[in-house]
Amino acid sequence: MNQNQNASESGSGRVRYHGQAKDAFASARLDPPTDIPDEPYDVAIVGAGVVGCALAYELSQYRLKVLLLDKNYDVGEGTSKGNSAIIHTGFDAVPGSKESEMVTSASALWPALAEKLKVPLQRTGALLLAINEEQAKQLPKLHEKSLANGVEDVTFVGRDQVHALEPHASRHALGGLLVPRESIIDPFGVVVAYAEVALANGADIFLGTQVTDISTDQQGIHTLHTAAASSEKEQTEPVQLRCRWIVAAAGLWGRTLADRYGGAPFTTNPRRGQFLIYDRCARKLVHRILLPIPTAHTKGMLVSPTIFGNVLAGPTAEDLPADQTEATQTTVEGLQAIRENAYRLCPALEEQPVIASYAGLRCACAEGSYLIRYNDGRPGLVTLTGMRSTGLTGSIALAKSVAKGLSDECGLPLVRNSEATDERPASAWPGWWKPPFRDSARVAACPDYGDIVCYCEAISRGELSDALKSPLRPATLDALKRRTRAQMGRCQAFNCGVTIARMIAEHTGTPLDQVSKKGLGSEWITPSSSE
Amino acid sequence: METEHYQVVIIGAGPAGIGAAVELARRGIQSVLLIDRERRVGGIPAKYHAHPGGVATFLTWQQGRILQGGDFALWLEEKLKKTTTQTLLNTQVLNADPQGSLLELVNPDRGCFQVHADTVIFACGSRDKTVVEKGWIVGQRPARILPTMQLLELLAEQEVTPLRTPITLGSDLIAWAVSAKLQKGGAIDPLVADRSAHPQTSWPARLFFRRWAQPRWRPIAQSAEIHGDSVAQQITLDGVSETCDGILVSGELVPNSELLIDAGVEVALPSRLPHVTGRGQLSHSPWFVAGNVKGGFHSAYWCFRHGRKIASDVVRRLARSPVSSNE
Numbered sequence: 001m002n003q004n005q006n007a008s009e010s011g012s013g014r015v016r017y018h019g020q021a022k023d024a025f026a027s028a029r030l031d032p033p034t035d036i037p038d039e040p041y042d043v044a045i046v047g048a049g050v051v052g053c054a055l056a057y058e059l060s061q062y063r064l065k066v067l068l069l070d071k072n073y074d075v076g077e078g079t080s081k082g083n084s085a086i087i088h089t090g091f092d093a094v095p096g097s098k099e100s101e102m103v104t105s106a107s108a109l110w111p112a113l114a115e116k117l118k119v120p121l122q123r124t125g126a127l128l129l130a131i132n133e134e135q136a137k138q139l140p141k142l143h144e145k146s147l148a149n150g151v152e153d154v155t156f157v158g159r160d161q162v163h164a165l166e167p168h169a170s171r172h173a174l175g176g177l178l179v180p181r182e183s184i185i186d187p188f189g190v191v192v193a194y195a196e197v198a199l200a201n202g203a204d205i206f207l208g209t210q211v212t213d214i215s216t217d218q219q220g221i222h223t224l225h226t227a228a229a230s231s232e233k234e235q236t237e238p239v240q241l242r243c244r245w246i247v248a249a250a251g252l253w254g255r256t257l258a259d260r261y262g263g264a265p266f267t268t269n270p271r272r273g274q275f276l277i278y279d280r281c282a283r284k285l286v287h288r289i290l291l292p293i294p295t296a297h298t299k300g301m302l303v304s305p306t307i308f309g310n311v312l313a314g315p316t317a318e319d320l321p322a323d324q325t326e327a328t329q330t331t332v333e334g335l336q337a338i339r340e341n342a343y344r345l346c347p348a349l350e351e352q353p354v355i356a357s358y359a360g361l362r363c364a365c366a367e368g369s370y371l372i373r374y375n376d377g378r379p380g381l382v383t384l385t386g387m388r389s390t391g392l393t394g395s396i397a398l399a400k401s402v403a404k405g406l407s408d409e410c411g412l413p414l415v416r417n418s419e420a421t422d423e424r425p426a427s428a429w430p431g432w433w434k435p436p437f438r439d440s441a442r443v444a445a446c447p448d449y450g451d452i453v454c455y456c457e458a459i460s461r462g463e464l465s466d467a468l469k470s471p472l473r474p475a476t477l478d479a480l481k482r483r484t485r486a487q488m489g490r491c492q493a494f495n496c497g498v499t500i501a502r503m504i505a506e507h508t509g510t511p512l513d514q515v516s517k518k519g520l521g522s523e524w525i526t527p528s529s530s531e
Numbered sequence: 532m533e534t535e536h537y538q539v540v541i542i543g544a545g546p547a548g549i550g551a552a553v554e555l556a557r558r559g560i561q562s563v564l565l566i567d568r569e570r571r572v573g574g575i576p577a578k579y580h581a582h583p584g585g586v587a588t589f590l591t592w593q594q595g596r597i598l599q600g601g602d603f604a605l606w607l608e609e610k611l612k613k614t615t616t617q618t619l620l621n622t623q624v625l626n627a628d629p630q631g632s633l634l635e636l637v638n639p640d641r642g643c644f645q646v647h648a649d650t651v652i653f654a655c656g657s658r659d660k661t662v663v664e665k666g667w668i669v670g671q672r673p674a675r676i677l678p679t680m681q682l683l684e685l686l687a688e689q690e691v692t693p694l695r696t697p698i699t700l701g702s703d704l705i706a707w708a709v710s711a712k713l714q715k716g717g718a719i720d721p722l723v724a725d726r727s728a729h730p731q732t733s734w735p736a737r738l739f740f741r742r743w744a745q746p747r748w749r750p751i752a753q754s755a756e757i758h759g760d761s762v763a764q765q766i767t768l769d770g771v772s773e774t775c776d777g778i779l780v781s782g783e784l785v786p787n788s789e790l791l792i793d794a795g796v797e798v799a800l801p802s803r804l805p806h807v808t809g810r811g812q813l814s815h816s817p818w819f820v821a822g823n824v825k826g827g828f829h830s831a832y833w834c835f836r837h838g839r840k841i842a843s844d845v846v847r848r849l850a851r852s853p854v855s856s857n858e
Contacts, residue, residue: 329758335669438643440642443643450637450641451638452621452637458625495680517761523762525675525693
């Protein structure tokens with residue numbers, strides 16, 4: 001049950017969940033005092049979204065004891081699961097901005113990084129389309145902006161070329177800009193891969209763990225007071241975790257957290273982006289990411305192939321009040337606006353079936369994007385916020401920058417760990433894009449690889465089983481969904497939902513009604529023993 | 532990879548597929564393979580168990596008695612057993628070439644393997660619309676939004692009452708029956724809502740279900756918005772709030788024509804309905820189509836009879852074309 005007791009000796013960190021005794025996370029339950037190291041951690045990262053996980057990935061390359069915390073029951077369960085899955089070049093950033101610097105430097109790193117993380121990345125390219133004279137006049141300015149951002153391979157394309165490149169693009173397109181290195185990626189896989197590498201290098205990952213307070217003693221050692229982030233019903237023992245440096249990468253919960261440690265003021269609010277996903281049969285209509293000409297107000301809504309084989313349209317850009325940090329609703333107006341914009345770029349989409357919709361909440365910061373504050377509120381504490389639009393792309397550059405900043409500004413010793421890996425560990429589960437059933441030897445050895453559970457995406461029982469056993473010990477329906485694609489197909493778990501819930505129940509040794517969508521409080525059916 | 536050859540491959544062992552298999556056997560066609568991705572034959576009726584409390588679904592009059600749901604599936608199974616049709620269960624068609632009738636299959640026993648058929652009968656049935664496909668349900672997507680099939684599978688497990696105070700979105704016969712089953716299974720004060728002025732289930736049918744369940748009915752003019760980050764505890768119907776402990780999304784059928792779509796066969800969009808000629812074949816491919824996958828909302832027994840009819844069309848066609856040699 002408690003594998004990897006001694007983190008430093010085995011070289012592998014631990015995944016623990018803060019929860020109750022009888023739930024699906026019981027086998028990896030955080031068990032104080034056994035699970036609390038005697039020595040303080042070096043760096044504690046609060047927030048396991050794409051930014052927090054990238055930082056854990058980077059810091060785990062050094063001789064540091066790293067702790068990664070999140071109140072959710074999986075990594076990447078917040079904003080990071082609701083983006084457009086695009087790796088940007090930075091061609092349209094504000095020149096000279098921090099975002100521009102981060103995105104363009106990250107952009108150069110991504111192809112090699114995707115190989116190391118073993119995450120599929122496809123260089124589809126993007127086509128910015130001008131659909132009237134007014135828009136066409138803006139192309140030269142946008143081209144200049146791209147050059148100012150250091151993205152020099154952007155070229156003009158005329159009307160005929162647009163239609164040669166994208167036969168289903170709007171007939172009204174007069175021309176555009178081709179951005180060859182814009183790419184699409186598996187965004188869920190990125191976050192999991194970052195975390196798995198950090199874990200392999202000895203980082204501890206505690207999930208379902210919410211930081212309720214931060215105190216600092218006279219020697220400058222911080223104590224994170226944490227509690228289980230589950231529902232109000234059950235109380236668990238507060239767990240205290242000590243560390244020397246803290247990085248707050250808590251996204252939309254950053255402000256609440258900053259208030260607890262007396263961080264300098266900043267204002268964030270959720271900026272919602274709704275998306276539609278069109279059926280795989282629409283994939284042949286779109287070869288590249290299709291972008292509208294941005295207005296002063298917004299980048300506009302794009303149409304993009306996804307690496308999973310579907311077509312994505314969106315996002316909206318709706319500024320919501322600061323406290324609506326969970327307002328992931330789709331709305332009638334929003335979805336309608338996405339459709340209208342999508343048809344403007346690619347009219348043939350109008351008759352295509354839509355299989356799914358979702359909404360992500362960007363962390364919009366009034367003080368600007370990529371806000372990084374060292375020694376914020378107290379020495380050794382770093383606040384990160386405002387990774388509004390490009391957190392996925394910028395994550396690796398941001399992580400390297402913050403690692404260096406921690407050293408320069410906060411005295412963190414950065415000594416390379418020669419035994420650390422920067423590559424995702426080989427596991428039984430290579431990923432949804434490489435089905436094991438094509439390997440007859442593997443099926444012969446393990447027939448579960450030939451037992452298809454998710455019919456829509458052709459995902460086998462064996463792959464689901466491997467994902468359940470993967471290093472982060474995922475135990476929720478959503479965690480499995482993001483890793484394997486199962487439940488994400490056309491039928492949206494109509495056929496496979498119960499089978500997968502049964503697999504989780506069996507694997508974790510818990511009753512079927514304790515299986516949750518995304519952690520405690522989100523049990524997928526009404527628990528039989530509820531009051 | 533060795534390729535097996537059959538005169539007829541039937542994709543789908545539900546009522547239509549079994550009807551076809553039974554008729555082919557009766558007509559002396561022996562080289563037949565019946566495939567299903569489920570672990571048992573019987574398709575949808577096999578999922579409608581009599582539990583709880585015998586809420587009758589899929590009624591049919593056979594040999595002097597009324598058969599419901601699961602019993603009808605057993606009846607189909609018996610009919611199939613009397614033939615010598617080779618049946619492969621837990622077997623998925625990974626891809627198909629509808630012009631050349633080459634199928635790539637996968638199952639636990641054999642991994643991936645290929646099958647060639649002189650004729651294919653496509654009998655994959657249909658499923659209910661998803662939340663997004665219904666088109667009028669927005670909001671958040673927390674836990675406890677359950678589709679029909681999940682409810683049925685859970686209700687079949689004796690100890691499980693998946694929802695206690697459910698709201699059903701959808702009001703056709705499927706939705707009404709599943710909502711009734713939920714109530715019989717212990718759910719209280721169920722509400723059925725749909726984007727229509729009246730329930731899509733006719734009043735005689737609703738009268739029939741009254742002995743098990745009397746849900747409240749709410750017509751929706753605009754939309755239903757789901758609230759709740761963790762579990763679906765609240766839903767706003769045209770701006771009026773209702774509380775619940777979960778939502779059943781049920782009714783309105785979508786054909787399981789993905790295999791055709793992914794093989795590049797043209798289907799009607801966005802309905803996904805295959806284009807079928809008067810003779811039961813696809814418009815641009817020699818495949819035959821039987822049962823609910825060709826559209827409509829037909830009873831299981833209708834699908835069984837339709838499968839038989841299509842099989843007799845297949846026999847006529849096989850008689851006309853030259854005998855194929857084994858590869």
